[in-house]
Amino acid sequence: MSIDAAARYAESHEYAKLEGSLVLVGISDHAQEELGDIVFVELPKAGKLLAKGQVFGTVESVKAASDLYMPVSGEVSEVNPALQADAGLVNREPYRKGWMIKVKPSNICDLDALLSAEAYGKSIGEA
Amino acid sequence: MPFIPNADSDRLEMLASIGVSKVEELFSDIPSAKRFPPLDLPKGISEFEMLSEIEALAAKNLGAKGKAWFMGAGAYNHFIPSIVPALASRGEFLTAYTPYQPEVSQGTLQAIFEYQSMAAALLGVDVVNASHYDVATALAEAILMAWKQNEDRPAVYFPSDLHPEYRGVVETYVSSFPIELRFYEGDPAALAIDERVACVVAGYPSFSGEVYSLGTCAEKTHAAGALLIVQADPHVCALLESPGAQGADIVVAEGQSLGNPMNFGGPYLGMMGASEKLMRKLPGRIVGEAKDREGRKGYVLTLTAREQHIRREKAVSNICSNQGLSRLCYDKAHFAAERIAQIPGYKIETRRFFKEFLVSTPIAAEAIFDRLLKKDIVPGFPLSRYDASKDNKLLCCVTELNSKEEIDALVKALAEVTP
Amino acid sequence: MNLLPEPLIFNVSSPGAQGCSLPESDVPPSPLPQDLTRKHLGLPEVDELTVVRHFTRLSQKNFSIDTNFYPLGSCTMKYNPKANEVAASHSGWKSLHPLIGDRYSQGALELVFRLQESLAEIGGFSAVSLQPAAGAHGELAGVLIIRDYLESIGQGQRKTMLIPDSAHGTNPASCTMAGFATRTVPSGNDGNIDIKALEAMLNDEVAGIMVTNPNTLGLFERNIAKIAKMIHDAGGLVYGDGANMNALTGVFKPGKSGIDVMHFNLHKTFSTPHGGGGPGSGMVAVVSKLADFLPGPVAVKQGKKFALAMPPASIGRMKAFYGNFGVLVRAYAYIRMLGRDGLRRVAENSVLNANYLRAKLERHYPLKYKKACMHEFVAMGNIAPGIRTLDIAKRLIDYGFHPPTIYFPLIVPEALMIEPTETESKAVLDAFVEAMLSIAQEAKTKPELLNAAPTTTPVGRLDEVAAARCPVLCYRP
Incomplete structure (x- = not known):
């Protein structure tokens, strides 16, 4: 299991990674493993304003459908177009090609409130 | 002991294997004061005695058999071809569980896939689930599904002229959510739809039988960013343009008339279908194609992650090879309506209908019902049973089972009723 | 079990074939509303015998109570009197x-x-x-x-x-x-x-x-x-x-x-x-x-x-x-x-049957809670390396038994939830025990048999992930 050291994490397993002025959002490797084979990801339209903690989409595996929560507040500036055709990218490369949305954060300090990679690792029982 | 195969000697052996001497010991977790309470019920009776009792109870009802039957209002008296019960009662279908183990459930799964395909063609939608308890619960779930697409929109346009019992079920289902039903009269095409509206519900036909074109309403609904839900009669869809083809986003229908008996109201079949963009929002079970490791095609329950409730499905539908049945109902209903319209004091209130129409009567419809019943004619459903203010309204339904002779007898008997 | 592929009803459609007979119309035709008349229906056209064979063959691709023991936990799959x-x-x-x-x-x-x-x-x-x-x-x-x-x-x-x-x-x-x-x-x-x-x-x-x-x-x-x-x-x-x-x-x-x-x-x-x-x-x-x-x-x-x-x-x-x-x-x-006595017997015998299976199986399929059960009990299927409950379930099919409920309740890992009901005889329960013990043996000696199961059914394990990713939910001509 991998934890991207450059990202920060929500307790609900979304990660948020600063890329220039935007925040890249997806779910952690641990989350995709728990969910199992992901068959569908539903994401918002670009331009939507969402507050931290609000549902921005759902991820659906054979086992379960789970809501996705915003790790930071802001405007959705881009949605990963590749997931529509291949939701399995979230399983294979959660931190790279399996990203979900890019957010223009309304308050960059939201990131500080998230767990560090180390703290997240501890919270899921990784040494 | 009926239905319990083990003999006492088997039971003793089994108790010995378990390591107890009496079966009562297996219930020791239950507080002794509450264990084995007396049951104030009669002793068991034999199969023969039970069937005689059923026979006696069944005789104390007035069934459609042997009557000139013109009552519909949500439960329809159609002929059921003999192969329907013959196939539907096969033990391999009837006594199987929900197909969670696909390798040993291909029969049920393929039959459901075929049902989905035929129902989708009939209703004019891309995808159909399997299925709901009845059309009333299907409609309630369709409204919740549409509302969840955009929870900022609390309003649902709901026709006043929709089956009162379906409306009752919808009211129960939405009671926990901030949803407001806005009732409207007449043609849904005339509605002004604002941005507070989540969806528009329309009947096809309405409870009183009125068939409105849906195209204009669909356009206006979509322009306002809302969804159109249509509650349809599946037989109408065989003869007239389907709701899906006219732009409905979700279509629900009562499948009772597709080969299921009236059965005092249940079990029936709630059909629900939707356009492709709502595919992953559809509640209930859905069967899809799949392949095994050797590349053989099979069927599985799919999109199951969102299944919340266990729902019912009926795998067998009445396969009618053409539109003949619907056409027959249509012609007979129009023939009957024209004749009734000529009787002084009677008026047909429904302008465009399929097999059911509303008649205004010279005296209370309930009185007509009582008088005609003496002649073995059930002339329709008196609306006063739902709404006391609608005294002189009779909802008449004509199906392929009504011969011209029966229609003649109805017309004659109605004409003899004088204020 | 019928292993032969059965085409979809759409594939046996033959234009003009009639599945049921309607009475001739005894009233004059009435004109249909021009703007709304449907032109194409797209339903299969099939004669009666073809329909009968089609659905009869499909029915033979099912396990059912009338044909197989069905110990699905929490589902009470008992025999229901034909009366x-x-x-x-x-x-x-x-x-x-x-x-x-x-x-x-x-x-x-x-x-x-x-x-x-x-x-x-x-x-x-x-x-x-x-x-x-x-x-x-x-x-x-x-x-x-x-x-x-x-x-x-x-x-x-x-x-x-x-x-x-x-x-x-x-x-x-x-x-x-x-x-x-x-x-x-x-x-x-x-x-x-x-x-x-x-x-x-x-x-x-x-x-x-x-x-x-x-x-x-x-x-x-x-x-x-x-x-x-x-x-x-x-x-x-x-x-x-x-x-x-x-x-x-x-x-x-x-x-x-x-x-x-x-x-x-x-x-x-x-x-x-x-x-x-x-x-x-x-x-x-x-x-x-x-x-x-x-x-x-x-x-x-x-x-x-x-x-x-x-x-x-x-x-x-x-x-x-x-x-x-x-x-x-x-x-x-x-x-x-x-009646009042029969209803009590139902409960007594369902509990007796469940405890009998529990006693016979618990040495081979461990229980999380080792005590007398009511009408059902939960065992665990991870009995050998590389073997999961799913494998046990699928192998049971090859022995002619419907699998128990699996992976439920969630609080027991690799759960096998077994409910025999009161309508099964000791002979059926013994045959089931024998199959379960034989599978436990295979799990240790021939695990590949379990991983490949079932092999006696019309299809093997189906790819449910692919089915959900690109759903095909309707026949398309």
């Missing part, structure tokens, strides 16, 4: 219109009334509604009753429902539908509700608790009276999930032990064939203070006559008309044939 079918398909019921009126449906209403009375007596409740159409539907009715009752006594702020971690998945779903938030109550080491944890969760926002008894581990909730008292003292109500009533008929009356509202799965305990997923019936029963809130209409007796009536503070209708009447007739017929 029930005869009783339910009487022409007097089939041609009975739901709106014909009380005067003309006295026989049906009398049956419904008698069934209501019998079920109330069996459960120890004071009133019953037969409106709900399935277990989950009855559950929804039950929590709506709790909601409306609490509002009626000025306790509408109670919006939290407590649900044990061993509960059926439908419990939280029903709560959401009724506007309740849910909180999970953990199980203790004995598989029963953790009383201390429960105590800490009680406050004036708690609407009640939903208890399945026996629970999904097949264990009787020994502290049920104490739990009920704690909840009642805290101002809440106790909901009983009656899915497992098969262990309790004539043995225990939930309504006399602190349960306020409960649904029964009539189609399970009271014997309607499962029909590949329905129809069912999920009646809801309540103690007297909740009777006015029942969904309606219900059957009432007025002098010598029977009538339908809406309870005064009813939560409303759950479906059109009066419940799944066909299922009600079967339940009535079943209760009449068994």
Whole structure:
């Protein structure tokens, strides 16, 4: 299991990674493993304003459908177009090609409130 | 002991294997004061005695058999071809569980896939689930599904002229959510739809039988960013343009008339279908194609992650090879309506209908019902049973089972009723 | 089992073929509305014999109670007397219109009334509604009753429902539908509700608790009276999930032990064939203070006559008309044939059969809770390296047995939930034990047999992930 050291994490397993002025959002490797084979990801339209903690989409595996929560507040500036055709990218490369949305954060300090990679690792029982 | 195969000697052996001497010991977790309470019920009776009792109870009802039957209002008296019960009662279908183990459930799964395909063609939608308890619960779930697409929109346009019992079920289902039903009269095409509206519900036909074109309403609904839900009669869809083809986003229908008996109201079949963009929002079970490791095609329950409730499905539908049945109902209903319209004091209130129409009567419809019943004619459903203010309204339904002779007898008997 | 591929009904369609005969029209044709006339229908055209063969062959691709032992935990897949079918398909019921009126449906209403009375007596409740159409539907009715009752006594702020971690998945779903938030109550080491944890969760926002008894581990909730008292003292109500009533008929009356509202799965305990997923019936029963809130209409007796009536503070209708009447007739017929003694025998023998299987299997398939069970028990299938419960389940198919319920309840890893029911003989149970022991042996010596199973079915394990990623849900010409 991998934890991207450059990202920060929500307790609900979304990660948020600063890329220039935007925040890249997806779910952690641990989350995709728990969910199992992901068959569908539903994401918002670009331009939507969402507050931290609000549902921005759902991820659906054979086992379960789970809501996705915003790790930071802001405007959705881009949605990963590749997931529509291949939701399995979230399983294979959660931190790279399996990203979900890019957010223009309304308050960059939201990131500080998230767990560090180390703290997240501890919270899921990784040494 | 009926239905319990083990003999006492088997039971003793089994108790010995378990390591107890009496079966009562297996219930020791239950507080002794509450264990084995007396049951104030009669002793068991034999199969023969039970069937005689059923026979006696069944005789104390007035069934459609042997009557000139013109009552519909949500439960329809159609002929059921003999192969329907013959196939539907096969033990391999009837006594199987929900197909969670696909390798040993291909029969049920393929039959459901075929049902989905035929129902989708009939209703004019891309995808159909399997299925709901009845059309009333299907409609309630369709409204919740549409509302969840955009929870900022609390309003649902709901026709006043929709089956009162379906409306009752919808009211129960939405009671926990901030949803407001806005009732409207007449043609849904005339509605002004604002941005507070989540969806528009329309009947096809309405409870009183009125068939409105849906195209204009669909356009206006979509322009306002809302969804159109249509509650349809599946037989109408065989003869007239389907709701899906006219732009409905979700279509629900009562499948009772597709080969299921009236059965005092249940079990029936709630059909629900939707356009492709709502595919992953559809509640209930859905069967899809799949392949095994050797590349053989099979069927599985799919999109199951969102299944919340266990729902019912009926795998067998009445396969009618053409539109003949619907056409027959249509012609007979129009023939009957024209004749009734000529009787002084009677008026047909429904302008465009399929097999059911509303008649205004010279005296209370309930009185007509009582008088005609003496002649073995059930002339329709008196609306006063739902709404006391609608005294002189009779909802008449004509199906392929009504011969011209029966229609003649109805017309004659109605004409003899004088204020 | 029929292993040959069966084409879709669309693929055997032959234009012009007729599946049923219609009477000739004896009235003149009426013009159709031009703007709305449908031009193309797209349904298969098939002759009657082709239809019969098609569906008969399909039926032969199923396991069913009529052909196989079906020990599906929590599903009560018992044999349902064929006499029930005869009783339910009487022409007097089939041609009975739901709106014909009380005067003309006295026989049906009398049956419904008698069934209501019998079920109330069996459960120890004071009133019953037969409106709900399935277990989950009855559950929804039950929590709506709790909601409306609490509002009626000025306790509408109670919006939290407590649900044990061993509960059926439908419990939280029903709560959401009724506007309740849910909180999970953990199980203790004995598989029963953790009383201390429960105590800490009680406050004036708690609407009640939903208890399945026996629970999904097949264990009787020994502290049920104490739990009920704690909840009642805290101002809440106790909901009983009656899915497992098969262990309790004539043995225990939930309504006399602190349960306020409960649904029964009539189609399970009271014997309607499962029909590949329905129809069912999920009646809801309540103690007297909740009777006015029942969904309606219900059957009432007025002098010598029977009538339908809406309870005064009813939560409303759950479906059109009066419940799944066909299922009600079967339940009535079943209760009449068994009577008071037969119903107790049902529970006794279902518990005896389950414990017999438990005793025979526990050395090979470990139990998480090693004690006598009620009508079902939960074992674990990870009995050898590289072997999972799924493999055991699929291998059982090759031995001609339907697999038990797997991976449920969630609190037992690699769960195998086994419910034999009372209608199976010792000989069948012994054959099942033999197959399970043989599979346990194979798991150690020939694991590849398990991983490849099943091989005796029309298709092998299907790729459910691919099916869900790119769904094909309809025939496309």
